[in-house]
Amino acid sequence: MASQLVTRIDDALLAEVDRLVAEGALESRSDAVRVALRELIERRRREEIGRRIVEDYRARPQTEAEVGWSDAASIAMIADEPW
Numbered sequence: 865m866a867s868q869l870v871t872r873i874d875d876a877l878l879a880e881v882d883r884l885v886a887e888g889a890l891e892s893r894s895d896a897v898r899v900a901l902r903e904l905i906e907r908r909r910r911e912e913i914g915r916r917i918v919e920d921y922r923a924r925p926q927t928e929a930e931v932g933w934s935d936a937a938s939i940a941m942i943a944d945e946p947w
Contacts, residue, residue, distance in 0.1 A: 869897065 873881075881896045890896045 871897075 878893075881890070881893055884890045884896065885892060890899060
């Protein structure tokens with residue numbers, strides 16, 4: 865079952881939404897609200913994931929043993945190039 869959401873927006877925002885609908889970017893005003901809410905929720909979800917990743921790296925930073933191999937491999941690949 866779909867729920868209904870009622871909200872008020874200013875005339876300038878409504879005009880922009882109507883323009884997007886007229887251009888075919890959105891199906892309707894309701895579609896605009898659905899798209900915007902989905903994008904807001906997705907953006908917040910990604911921000912939360914990013915925040916958690918940063919927190920975890922700060923709590924448990926990578927060690928040289930964990931990431932040093934990539935520097936050594938890069939140096940070896942460059943040394944092997946016939947410049």
